[in-house]
């Protein structure tokens with residue numbers, strides 16, 4: 001059987017010590033074991049160590065990062081105090097007690113999960129803490145702007161303040177309807193965040209012969225502000241010669257399903273279809 005503990009002050013003030021790999025057989029690192037080892041830069045603590053004493057790494061000014069193994073349950077008084085360059089310390093979920101004096105001021109913790117004690121401790125002590133894992137709930141997808149945009153949102157089950165959101169433009173694949181044949185519009189949204197998956201939505205457009213269709217006259221050049229707002233129509237066909245669709249021109253037309261806009265229209269007000277959210281906008285490019 002190998003060494004099972006490193007005793008009280010074992011390597012205290014050993015300035016020659018730069019790199020330590022603690023043997024796998026060790027389960028306990030005693031009080032002040034590496035106290036003021038000022039050139040110690042790397043310490044590997046094996047899985048199996050469950051106890052790290054007070055003052056153990058205090059004053060190890062060359063230490064920049066360290067990983068505490070899963071199994072350690074507490075970080076006691078002054079364990080990492082005066083480690084002025086220690087900015088990253090990975091604390092496992094098994095740690096359920098951290099002393100107020102455990103670290104020097106500029107510490108940055110890494111917690112496995114935002115449900116861990118170390119995360120709560122960091123929050124209540126004004127200490128920075130990165131989190132490796134959140135407990136993301138199912139993503140919620142909100143379609144807006146006549147299905148032209150999708151906002152995705154995920155909230156962490158542990159803390160509602162942890163959210164991921166991403167809003168993307170959809171890609172429309174359109175099969176235009178004609179008088180006898182129905183059409184369809186398929187909107188596809190792709191996201192870059194891992195928390196989200198691609199979404200698609202298909203809307204069927206009835207054949208124009210079955211709809212109340214507003215066919216605007218061929219010589220119309222401009223559609224004025226609020227021209228058709230609130231109108232009870234289901235489809236609108238804008239003629240080729242038209243170039244402008246004014247503010248709220250087709251706003252609040254709740255029955256509007258389909259609107260065909262020719263390539264000649266170069267100006268469409270941002271709120272032209274506000275409140276007409278289910279309309280498929282077939283805009284020639």
Ligand SMILES: [Zn+2]
Nearest residue numbers: 114134156162
């Ligand atoms: Zn979280």
